[in-house]
Amino acid sequence: MRMYTIALAGNPNTGKSTLFNTLTGLRQHTGNWAGKTVLTAAGEFVHHDVTYRVIDLPGTYSLYSNSADEEVARDYIIFEQPDVTVVVVDATSLERNLNLALQVLEMTNRVVLCVNLMDEAKRLGVHVDVTRIRQKLGVPTVAISARNRTGIDELLEQVEKVASGKIIPQPVTISYSAEIEQKIKELEPHILRLLGTRFPPRWIALRLLDGDEKLLASLKAHLDTVAAPGLKEVVPHEQISCH
Secondary structure, three states: OOEEEEEEEEOOOOOHHHHHHHHHOOOEEEEEOOOOOOEEEEEEEEEOOEEEEEEEOOOOOOOOOOOHHHHHHHHHHHHHOOOEEEEEEEOOOHHHHHHHHHHHHHHOOOEEEEEEOHHHHHHOOOOOOHHHHHHHHOOOEEEOEHHHOEOHHHHHHHHHHHHHOOOOOOOOOOOOOHHHHHHHHHHHHHHHHHHOOOOOHHHHHHHHHOOOHHHHHHHHHHOOOOHHHHHHHHOOOOOOOOO
8 A cells, every 4th residue: 555644834723733633533643753852743544545644743933943843844844855745824814824835835846735724714704715825836725624624635635646746736936135046046056966956955055045053963964975064165154044
């Protein structure tokens, strides 16, 4: 039987853990991430004769190195490279929630955007144009209510298509200032030379420009080669904040 891994990412209070429980039921366990005090939850379910392993990442507002939760979520997506990352957003707070979604899209194209709490949005008179969001972001987008179990079948259909390669999302590229774009262009060849195509060079360049020392430490810890230390040499002396 085939098996795919799904990571659930999202801000706190988006109903992400409710979705995790809806998908996995009692087939789940919790523990701590290696070397961290951050809790981890993992579970499994079977859909159309395919087994899915689900990792409920810590709820975070960003994927920078501002907290242990953020580091855990970021490191899992970039190093473990799940088959699909489902980004759960709150239909009543899209403007705030999409910030994290855009950060994930810079890290991987294997994304499904899950617009949760649609029942609450309806109650508040909030209309969400899922089709427009999908067109703007370039990834499959599904409206659900995890607690009412509505939209789950459509979500799983899109997850299966991305996991199996039937759909290859083409996420929007976030444009930065001309100065930052020029520095990204200068860094990318060095990153490709040192790391190959294992990690997204544009995202690595952005983190280096941000002076993300904790990411460098994580890279060193996860690489089998000695390439990571060389990354420091290609970073300009003056970092530019890309936040």
